[in-house]
Amino acid sequence: MSLKTFYRVSSLIKHGNRLLSGPLSDAELVSFDMFDTLLVRRTHDPDLVKVPVARLISNLAKQQGIDIEWKQVQEKRDELEQALREQTGQTFEDKEAHYPTLMSQTLTAILGEDEGKARLQEVTDFEMQMENTMLVPGKEIVEWLEQLARRGTRMWVISDMYLPADHLEVLLSHAGLSGYFEKVISSADSFLAKASGKGYAGILKDQDINGEKWLHIGDNPISDGFRADEAGLHALVLQDYEEHRRKAIAARYYYYGLGRGFWKGRAAQQLMAPIEAENVPRSAMYREGYNFFGPLLCSFVQKVAERSIQQGITKVFFLSREGWMFKQLWEKITPVLYPGAKLPEIEYLYVSRLALASATCAHQGLTPENARIVFLPPGNKSFEDVARIFGLDKNRFESHLERHKLTTTTTLSPLHTGFDPEHLWRFREMLKDDLFQQEIKSQSRESNDALQKYLEDVGFFDHKEVALVDIGWLGTIQRFFNDAIAHRDRPTCHGLLFGATRGITFPANRHSYLEGVMYDREKFNLASSAILYARDLFEEACRAPYPTLNGYRLNLDGSYKLEFRQMTDHIGKSEQEQDRYYADLQQGVLDAADRFGPAVALITNHCEDLTPWTNYLLMSKLAFPKRKEIRTIRYMHHLDDFQGSNTPNLLRRPKLLHNPWEVRGWRFWLGTLFAGRLFKKHLRVTINSWPPQERL
């Protein structure tokens, strides 16, 4: 009847409205093609969605003891689809396939008849979930649908697709479009497709519709254009050049990633980027969360999941407070990245260095190593700080200190005025004193008993292999944790940190070890060492918006309770202000995680494939940042519960160039202006400190 091609959605809608209010004002039906018209795809290639499905089937087969790789599953599926299309072609003009038949045959061929039937729904649901994540309703088209629906226009969806109509309805429903359409027709049900024109003829015959009063809109010049025109319909073809461009860019990233590993991560970011109505203006904090922290933190959680599967870890404990973010990311990305795989249980564990420090001395007393840790932060000076950190009553130690010619205020740190090596020697002698150690143990007992009860409550001791996942950096929490439970049968603890700076040597043994997943000082990786520029930034980005744990206490009835820090003082209020400031960034990270899993699942199944890109992200954003980026995302207040209130007497040479993440004013400007000079210094320090040596 008539055929017109449009290169922009807006011009198509304008013409469509002109037709519907003029020559087609008595239109009986307006039909839409579904894919690339109503719903746009994030990917350039719709077949990419089949990759994670093949991985799921491969994992299900492995559970049955059938060793088949996902590529073999994909080949089998393609082979069966081809055979099915050939079979249909013998009876019908269109060589169409029917998804439930195809998937049923694929699963039967791989898993056997009984298991294949049992798993059909699970696999179908997963494929629908993957399709849903990769399809986005076109913004302008949805607005037009809304207008047409208000006018009472009768609307259908007609698609040439191997998914039957009820499956398409699921996709439309997820996109929020099902309410607009009276009917959904798929070529998979009738094997009459638009491509041959039989689909239109069949509808005209069965549904008693006048073709002259039927407007069809689609993206395929043949199926939705010529064939509709031949059948006597009014056809509008959408060839949106901007959409072609977006997909061409995504395709470039994808294919570059196949040849150069660097682009794999960038391709994933292109696929996970918000499009159409999702891409609303957001604050700079949100954008940094979505585009920088999101991919990095998700990549870390993916690596933790992969290590957990490889090492037979049965439970992963995410340590507070950064674990709050990691646990949410795990819940979002692992079901998509590891479909059908046996993943460990997860639990959020309330810990803090202060809470564990007071529990750690109950059985072994205060060890010289743990006492030395107190004096790592420059703000700690004397036994008062030791007592504060290990939760001890300093007044009950006066006699012990007196016996060793010390007081609670004697300077024990070489960074402070009044330090005498003799004092440190006397302090170390006191650590060998049984009476002193008995007092320490008696004061720590309650906290340790409460910790044991808490760990029993969360099922910590019910496992043989557990992971303790935390942000970093020295591994103090893992060290204290191991010390606190060293007296009893315990699982092997895999300490997995975002970054391990290892200022002190971790006492690794068969029960416990420590590994930095994104950065580890023991594994030379120059690019990821950029984390050292702004460590606290990652803590702030992941931190749960509630107070830190102060300690474990026993109730009168013998049960335990978790005691949190009061937020009423100046530091507490600063932290609350900080939480509000980072809320947008954290939302960006969580939103990114929703799309990270599906995007990465389409590109790769090896977490290490994203490492070159995450290395680039770290280096370009932290070592060579823009001024406005630093001003946006750096923290205002950072609570370090270990740090004391004393001011160290540091006799350092004044520096001209400072790390711009840590300073303000003119120093900040100089730091950003000479980022290259600062990087050379970072390079020198990183290389010279290799291999790492024990500092204590």
Add this chain to the structure above:
Amino acid sequence: MMSDQKQPTLSRNYEISGNTIPRQFRHWTRMKTGVMGNYDTGPGLKNLIILWVLHKVGKPIFFVRTWLNNQYELKQRLKRVLGR
């Protein structure tokens, strides 16, 4: 703190905000002139140039390309003229 001007996460040129091709190009020059760590093979100059063109000036290119792809009669006529 910078002024919190709201912008889309994906720019109109389909670049992810805060990580544009020019920024990657600058980093590529640093990779080529100094020690920067492990980036596998790196981005490659040719790829960076092609991507920059697609992102920056891809709009008119794709308009012409899409328009030409849909000029079936013109294509047929050209084929006849070229004898193919």
